[in-house]
Amino acid sequence: MALDRWIALILLGICLAYGYTAWFTMDAGLAPFMKRNPIWPSTFPKGLSVLAITACLVILFGLEKSEIKPAEIDYRRLHEYKLGQAIMLLCLMVTYALCLRPAGFLFSTTAFLFLGSFILGERKWILMISVAVIATVVVWFLVQEVLGIYMRPLPGMLGG
Known part of the structure; x- marks a missing residue:
């Protein structure tokens, strides 16, 4: 299996755990008056988990592959990249x-x-x-x- 699919598989596991938390455990401690609201604190995490799981599945099943092969990273020529x-940029972020x-x-x-x-x-x-x-x-x-x-x-x- 290609590296991108392994990464998608790992991210799928993380997204499934995140989705489980968003769908089943986040709303348990809500106050009764908040349960009548149309938007809960878990609304965005629920949508994010669905989108992330969908993206991971698309990569796992290879639906994003096209006829044209993108340029692969050549690890022997790593010094030619920027x-x-x-x-x-990483140092600037820190x-x-x-x-x-x-x-x-x-x-x-x-x-x-x-x-x-x-x-x-x-x-x-x-x-x-x-x-x-x-x-x-x-x-x-x-x-x-x-x-x-x-x-x-x-x-x-x-x-x-």
Whole structure:
């Protein structure tokens, strides 16, 4: 069996456990007044488990295969791939996670988006900065004001 099918089989097991939890155990502790709501806390996990199980089955049965063979990864020529970019992005993600609390959401996320686009090869500075700032402010506003989840916008030394 090919590597993608083995991975799909492992993910299918994980998704089945996740689906079992979403369908049978999450709603057991709901308060009586919440049981009359049209949307429960388990609604999104239920849909996600169905979609994930479907995707895993499609890969397992080979329904996504086409006549054209995609380029396989040649492990002997691994040095020709852009591993440097991937490793730098992984390091940037770890740095972002470590700096999120002390540096604040707005600065950390803006810097992460800007540096991530720089690592991936974008060189239009004004576009990179504007997209990073707009995306960061929109996400912060949606999480903070719409969802009501507090996120420290600024570093602690600036009153965040």
